[in-house]
Amino acid sequence: MKLIQKQSVFHNEVLTRFELYKSLFLTLPFQSVKHTGTILPFFSTHCEKGVEEHLAPQEIIDTFFDQYEQYVQEEDRIDFLFRIVQYIERQVVLFDAVEDSAFHSVGKNEDTGVLQALFIRAKDNPSLKKKIVNKLHDFSVRLVLTAHPTQFYPGPVLAIITDLIEALKLNDVPNIQLLLQQLGKTPFINKQKPTPVDEAASLAWFLENVFYRVASEIQAKIDSEMEVPVEEVKQLIELGFWPGGDRDGNPNVTAESTKTVANMLRTILFRCYYRDFKNVKRRITFRGAEKYLDILQDLFYDNSFHPKENPEDETSIILDNLRALKEVLDTQHDGLFAELVEDLTRKVLTFGCYFTTLDIRQDSSILKDTFNYLVKNNNDTQLDLEMISNSEDEKEKTMPFTELDLTHNEQAEPLVADTLDVIRLLKDIQHAGSERAAQRFIISNCQNASDILGLMQLFLWSGWKKDTLTIDFVPLFETVDDLSRAAEVMRSLYMNSEYTKHLKMRGNKQTIMLGFSDSTKDGGYLMANWSIYRAKIELTTISREFDVDLVFFDGRGGPPARGGGKTQKFYASMGKEIANEHIQLTIQGQTISSQYGSLETAQYNIEQLLQAGIVSEIQQKDGDTLTNKQKHIIDQMAQVSHTKFMALRKHPLFLKYLETLSPLKQLSNVNISSRPVKRNSGKELRLEDLRAISFVTSWSQLKQNIPGFYGVGTSLQWAEENNLWSYVQNLYETSGMFKTIIDNCMMSMTKSNFDITAYMEKDETFGEYWTMLRDEFELTKKFVLKLSKSEVLMEYYPVERASILAREKIILPLLTIQHYAIRTILDKDLTEEREAIYTKLVARTIYGVVNAGRNLA
Structure with missing residues (x-):
């Protein structure tokens, strides 16, 4: 019943509202928007029907255009397809914003619990409270922001999304309409590849507008709940940063860019301090405070607007003056506004003069x-x-x-x-x-x-x-x-x-x-x-x-194929044999914007990680520590899966299939990252040189998500054939680690759709290869459904399933256009000029597909 209620809330709060606000696009004063928006539903339906019938993308597109006299010329057809791509890109943004605005109603659906529930139990349980306090003495969560391009929204679009989310929360239709108008005129692509400093500046937005506030607020809440004085605070939430420092395979990162980023982070932090300090100064107008306020004023202002070439660490000076200021308030002014000074003190203790570890x-x-x-x-x-x-x-x-x-x-x-x-x-x-x-x-x-x-x-x-x-x-x-x-x-x-x-x-x-x-x-x-x-x-x-x-x-990346998925569940189930005193992980691309892009979502997800780390030690489940028998079974299954995957990797068509049918080649032309698509960029493509992001992205564009499931079905079938199914079933029901692996696998499969490329089954070159991939998908689906006792993939995660399916429906026309353009380049003898146009069309479709997938790359 609870699952049905969640699905109903999602339908009302997200799907219905999306359909309502989507109609606003048709009222925008843009050339051809109304025409495109009017035809898009027919185009989408035509694509859906064609995919269901396993038609080739050329046949789907050509039969659609045959219905419209105005699209006889190739130029007109190409123009229409580009406008469809632009229109759907903006629909994806709207869906993101609607879904994020409904987070309070539908987002908190994890069954791992939240930090507040743990503290409530601890209030009436002194023994539990003591365990939590002891754990907090030597525990931390470090989130390391990386520039890996797993979402393709440029900075201005991210800012519009943020404003749009707030407007949607208030159902402010006039403002929503204005923001959609702004969205329509704002480019979704960069003319040039960003530099490492550009990437750092883009991610610094999240540091300044989200993490600066959330980290100290969570720290304050925990200190209050556990009754820890501010002076005894142990930093629980740490931040790390890779843009400007991560030079692995990226020759564009230099010592000069590292220095520039370090200085930029310091300057942005002091501007955050200065904004808070102005509020402190506005309220504290009492005698005895002037001296300390003047010192702090100069420190914060100079470092914000007149930074030195080679600055010094001034954390201790700032803290000394803040503490002296608080003492004046406590001893002479009844502690009036002391909480403002405590808040700023806590932030300085957390971020020092550096903001985030580079x-x-x-x-x-x-x-x-x-x-x-x-x-x-x-x-x-x-x-x-x-x-x-x-x-x-x-x-x-x-x-x-x-x-x-x-x-x-x-x-x-x-x-x-x-x-x-x-x-x-x-x-x-x-x-x-x-x-x-x-x-x-x-x-x-x-x-x-x-x-x-x-x-x-x-x-x-x-x-x-x-x-x-x-x-x-x-x-x-x-x-x-x-x-x-x-x-x-x-x-x-x-x-x-x-x-x-x-x-x-x-x-x-x-x-x-x-x-x-x-x-x-x-x-x-x-x-x-x-x-x-x-x-x-x-x-x-x-x-x-x-x-x-x-x-x-x-x-860990965004999708399960790169270690993402239900991350906090991994940390909550590490067992006694694994050190879990500290949680540190990379967050990147849409993991940052979707899970940490607003104060509310960031607070929830950070608290989930904190709670997972605490629970994994003080409330461990028996099944979290694997027995030798269980380890042996998983090890055997992993070997079977590995053998299956290596046979795929060694297949002579492996890279050729990916290069020919996916937009792998076009990824290098998309201006989304300062990092090359592959190492040794001037040489012939080798799998070992291909970056994991490009590898996973290419499979996700094909809607086959091979890195997220291939070999799992074969290993589960092996377990059944060797009379080990009861053990595997027990693992799924008792081991949080194993259950999360399987559940994340189902997430990857839910984002797959072999019907889109089903026309390949009869292809002379790749037909058998495609069939091999599809058969492993069907085998894996059969066994994960049996293991999870489900009728459909992700049955017990109805909100996430509904979100994925809605997004997949939105971008189906993009995928059809993408495969149509790829096949046109392959099958027709195009002039250099025309090939460039179709190549650009392929590249443009990549953006919307990745953005809609939320952590496909």
Whole structure:
């Protein structure tokens, strides 16, 4: 009954209101809008019918145009298709806004509970309250904002969406109409690729308008509920930032852009402080406060509007004056307006002079090149050339850890020079905002202990000293093979005396990043999830053996295929074998705008993560810690799934199918990111060079979502055939981790639609290949429905299912147009000019499809 009620609320609050407000488009004073909007329903119905009948996209489009005399000429047809794309793009925005405006009514549908419910129970349960307080003493949630392009709204459109959501909440029709008019005239595409600084500026909007307020409000609520004085506050919510610091595979990120972003973040933060301070100053007009107010006025104003070239960390000065100001209020003015000072104090304690920790990331191969460069060019200064050719074991044993001040010359490769420049720059960033401003260097593609030790040595060769090396070295393990060897790598590190000394200086805390994106591309959905879970168990065991406080940093994307989906459910079900004292994860693209884009949604989702982390330790379920038998079964299933996925990867048509039928090639021409679509961009496409985002996006445009389900059905069938079904059923019912894997798989499948490409079944080249993909989809669907005891996919998540299906219906014409344009390019001998037009048409459809999918990429 409850599920039916939720579905009814969604229908009334979202679907019905969307249909009502959609009609406003027809009243807008734009050329051809009314004509396009009038024909669109007929075009959509025609596409739906054609897809149901498994017609080829050319046949669907051509038979539609045959009904209208005004579309005889190709130019007129192309013009109409472009206008359809633009119209649907704006419908997607409207649907986003309507759905987000109804969040209070339909959004809070997770069954994991919210933080407030936990605190209510704790009020009447002193024992539970004590457990929560103890947990909060050493617990934090860090959200790391990345520039990975999983949604394609430019900044101005995001701002319109924000205003539109507020207008929709009030049913302010005149304002809604004006905003839709603005939306109609606002471009949805960038003329040029954004720079890393552009990307940072875009994401800084969320820092300034959402996280700045929400982080302190949640902190205040928890302090109040748990009766923690403001001076004893332990920072629970931390923010991280990758734009401007993440240079892995992105040659456009340089030390100069890193410096610019760090300074920009500092300036934006002080403007936030200054806005709050003006309110404080307006209210506190009492004697005794003038001195402290004047000091704070100068500090906040100068740093906001006249920032220095090389600023200093002034956090302690700000806090000293705020505390002195509060003491004046408490002792001389009955604490009047003290809460305003407490609020600003809490924000300064949270954000300091840096706002968000700027992470630096680079691939291990570049770091090796940099190490080798310094050895080769400075072998007259105590450096031994043999360090380059040593075996892995010798490198670990003979790493000198000498403190030298080496520089690069003009002949150094750009990426080598950048690495050495940014290592030196980190000192300046820390000087301006404390070590919290930039304290982590992440090593992508980390395969050996020497990758971390070599980077530590680079710091010591760049002017840093061992006893003041305020940097955390974070290995990133991504591929299935790297994940399987991660514990071995960390054991070698923990046994290295120099690294152990450094670790102790850093509070004996080690952060390890685990990446979902490349592990899914590398081993398939089930193997990726299991490899990461198994690695967490092994890494936790090793770290506990060496008494190291382990922090897992999860590189999770938006969709299940990249580690997303129902993220908080993973953290709530880690069990006793996995370190879960801290939750750290990347959030990107539409994960940011859809889940953290407003004060209400951000507060809810952050509280969900906090609650998941607390509950996973103090209220663990028996099923969350897997038995050896359960591990063995999942391991066998993962191997079966992996074998199935690897057979697909090794198929000679694998990349050809993706390159030919999906808009993979066009992704490189879409101005959405400063990062190239693939590594080694000038060379022939190889799967290992293809970025996970491009890989997953291409499959999602085909509406086949292979990375989110392929191999799962085969593994479940294997379990049934080997009399293990009862065990698998028990896993689904008792293990939160396993249930979430399957539920997220169903989400990926709900966003799939093989009918769109069903015409491929008879294709001479790809027919058998397409059939193989479709058959695994149907097999997986059969077994996940059986496992979840459902009639339809996502039956027990009716609101999310209804949202997905509504979005899929909106963009079906876009997909039809996209495949029509791709097939036209393939099948017809086009002139260069005409091919460019159809290529542009393909590229334009990508935006709406990804935006509507909310975390498809």
